[in-house]
Amino acid sequence: MALQDVRSFAAGRWIGSDQSAREIRSAVTGEVMARAGNATLDMDEMLDYARGQGGPALRAMTFHARARMLKALAQHLAEHKQRLYDISFATGATQKDHLIDIDGGIGTVFVFASKGRREMPDDTVYVDGQIEQLSRGGTFLGQHICTSLRGVAVHINAFNFPVWGMLEKLAPTLLAGVPAIVKPATASCYVAELAVQIMLESKILPEGALQLVSGSTGDLLDRLTVQDVVSFTGSARTALALRSAAPLLERAVRFVAEQDSLNASILGPDARPGTPEFDLFIREVTREMTAKAGQKCTAIRRIITPEETVAPVIEALRDRLSKVRIGDPSDSATGMGALVSAEQRMDVLEKAAQIETEAERVFGDPEDFEIHGEAAQSGAFVPPMLFHCARPDMAQHVHEVEVFGPVSTIMPYRDLDHATQLANKGQGSLVASIITRDPKVARAVALGAGAFHGRLYFNNRDSMAESTGHGSPLPHMVHGGPGRAGGGEELGGVRGVMHYMQRTAVQGSPDILSAITSRWVPGATEITHEDHPFTRSFDDLELGETFRTAAREIMLEDIEQFARFTGDTFYAHMDDAAAKRNPFFPGRVAHGYLILSFAAGLFVQPDEGPVLANTGLDTLRFLKPVEPGDSIRVSLSVKQKTPRNDDYGEVRWHVAVANQDGDPVASYDLLTMNAYGAGTGP
Known part of the structure; x- marks a missing residue:
């Protein structure tokens, strides 16, 4: 297999790797397949290119023009998505996983294109809220507006979704009129490189609107200003190091983080074995454990069930997990592929061992499982692993250690208050799901757990045919969470665009506000x-x-x-x-x-x-x-x-x-x- 040179796109030109490059191995075979990294990238030149060319070109476009640009970009990506499918198998992802990452990313761009046309003006100023009358006679008024930042957005993305993770940040950034420098995780950066190449080949984006760093960002963050934004997805440890960097603190550089998350799923007390809700719960947990081999920031890490239902849940999950075929992700019969790298496999096994000090492993033996198809034993494969923690109130690791793989822990609850207490022990997550048909249960959990979670997903027999799933962030809804989850927000429709704009209070006469907002204000001429x-x-x-x-x-x-x-x-x-x-x-x-x-x-x-x-x-x-x-x-x-x-x-x-x-x-x-x-x- 020819060794791929994963390039960066900097200041209008493609630049290959140098002697500082890191090797990248196939998740499926373990063979070295690519190398990425160049220590000589000129970060000042990249920033100047974005701020001097990309920013002015984007800001000259109205929201509607940017939305049309995004729609054209999504259409172009959709025409070339087979190329992305083909290369993504090497990350360990199956064809079903591609639908989450590649099709999901393209769909997100389409949604922001639609929202830009439907919910934003054909203008470069976004009006936020209603006019505030600041004087008795109405001659002095106030209005909040949002305008594009004059800097660059630096997107630091995780390895698990090289396409969706990039596009879900890029779409609202470009709609806001801000250029982006994208830095994908090295383990899967070859997929992001191809996606950027496809976008740039289209000639849809203005010069300077999009650049790519494959490998280290060097001293890029040291050169950012108050007009720039850093949007990060990854571990809490890396997020802390980035957000506490002196240059970012000194200049109040905006920092948006989506990080570790010990998401929970609660089986409602009404969802007894034999009900559609119980069966739905088992399906949701199985899917979230095995999709992307559990490498999802929204995957279910803690399974919270009534005490009397623990045994039936374990039995049902054992049955379903035993039918999941593990192996070559390009084989259509494969239900779960590999982890992204051998390093990630080692990390999963080490953290699973920590969980095992507090919980009994009731399914999945990493030393004894079958790998099907053409996949090699040296690939980064692990089986789904299910643990049972009988005393969750006394446990620590199950509420603090995120095993970023197909690993989840079952724990019992006594009553609903206890269930929400256990869910909240994660100290902030991206999502918690509650499978119940009882509206009173739903309200109790929303009040008890809402403050600790960025999203609450309720599902039952009435909505399950059309629901999108526990682990599916939607571009319409906020994606993020408090505390451990990073304290940030992404997506959420137009809310996501506002992260790359400045909200400003403007005050003046009706004529002045009419001129600024391109909206006639009562009392104006x-x-x-x-x-x-x-x-x-x-x-x-x-x-x-x-x-x-x-x-x-x-x-x-x-x-x-x-x-x-x-x-x-x-x-x-x-x-x-x-x-x-x-x-x-x-x-x-x-x-x-x-x-x-x-x-x-x-x-x-x-x-x-x-x-x-x-x-x-x-x-x-x-x-x-x-x-x-x-x-x-x-x-x-x-x-x-x-x-x-x-x-x-x-x-x-x-x-x-x-x-x-x-x-x-x-x-x-x-x-x-x-x-x-x-x-x-x-």
């Missing part, structure tokens, strides 16, 4: 146009363009007819005496939805035109009752414009409804889809 706004295309509409309607009187007959027509005969609209006894009403009042309907009748232009559809209302508030004899008028203003596809964009209108005295009676945002003008589009 209004623009009038001789044509009705509903006759103007998406492109022609201007922020702040305002249409004011004539007035319409609300009669008692209108209220009664609306009540009869809709069936809404609530007493406040129909019984004057009862309405007067209500502290909110002076007597009979108009329906809130009557006000909305009449408001629409005042501002809608009925002819066919650019307005294609009304897609909803946001922030609706009824501010003051409207009595029979009152009049209402409407002010309709263009608040925000967001392109949606090649044919139309979304217009957000601010609608303010006032009575004859000018008092606000209702306000809301109206959303419409409006066609672009001829020959235009996003």
Whole structure:
């Protein structure tokens, strides 16, 4: 087998390894297959390339442009994923494992591309939260905004997911408009190198947006500034060394960590043997022990079950684990492949021996198990190992030592409080799962264990057909955890993007805030146009363009007819005496939805035109009752414009409804889809 030279991509060029390179062995055969590392990489040059070229190019793009870039990147990776499958077998991963790592990583990029288009503006400023009125008259306001950091994101990734681990950090970073320098773990860096090569070959990314360090980062971290971010996945020991580095502390460099995690799974007291929940529990534990050979940061390390269910759980897990075929990961019949390296195998065996001082091994003998297929005995194989800790309150290692392999420990609990106490003994984890159909059990565990876990995964017969699994971090949801798990957060949709942006409070007049946010703010300068706004295309509409309607009187007959027509005969609209006894009403009042309907009748232009559809209302508030004899008028203003596809964009209108005295009676945002003008589009 030819020895592969795993390269770095630095300052726009590929650079091979040098004499400082480390050997990389196949997890399956134990043979040396590659070498990686170059001590001569110029870190200053890489940082200058990212900050001087990648950053400005990304920041010049809007969130929507970056999202389209991510979608194109994901599509390109998907077209070439077979190349990644083929090379990843050498890490010990099976084809099913590839679906987690490679397909999961590509899917994560697709999700961030979608969220960038749907939940972020077609702008370079992200508005966070609502306007804060800081003055009585509304001339001085506050708003939080987020803008791209001006530095570089350094991603230090773990060996177990060379593709997903890179892409789940890279997608929100690029969406934030920040360039990245990726440093994969050496044991599997040849997979990350190929993924970076595929992305760069596409020419989709701007120059300087992505660089790769295969091997040591040298003094890179010493050169970071307040505008940079370090995002790390790995051991707690390495995380501590990195986060306590003097340059990072002195310059307050952002540090996000996802580290060791003794995740737990709790079998609910209602999930007795013979129930669908019990069977689900056994399947989940088996999958989490064997997927990626247990080398998952979210794998189940502690199995917490009622005292009376310990024996049936052990018996059921023994049965399922005994059917797991161990061997050549490229063989489709293989259920579990190898650990990533011989070093990792040694680490797993040493830590399993620590667990065995407190717990009895009830399944799996690392000295006596069968390896199937073409895999060599010198490969980094271990069997699934199951332990039983009868006295978990007295144990230490089972709650403190993470065996990063197919190893898990069963322990009994007396009651639910005891179960949550045991789960919390891990001192912070990425995920805990609870298999129960009892809502009261779910709430008790959420209250008792929520503070110690980044994610709580509940499952039962009602949700199991569509659930994603205990160990599957989803890009929509926060991935991270307190304490031992690192105290950081990744993913979580737009929340993940914010790690690479600065939140800033801006204060000023409505006109100033409108200019900064690209959103018209009530009180800012209004623009009038001789044509009705509903006759103007998406492109022609201007922020702040305002249409004011004539007035319409609300009669008692209108209220009664609306009540009869809709069936809404609530007493406040129909019984004057009862309405007067209500502290909110002076007597009979108009329906809130009557006000909305009449408001629409005042501002809608009925002819066919650019307005294609009304897609909803946001922030609706009824501010003051409207009595029979009152009049209402409407002010309709263009608040925000967001392109949606090649044919139309979304217009957000601010609608303010006032009575004859000018008092606000209702306000809301109206959303419409409006066609672009001829020959235009996003």
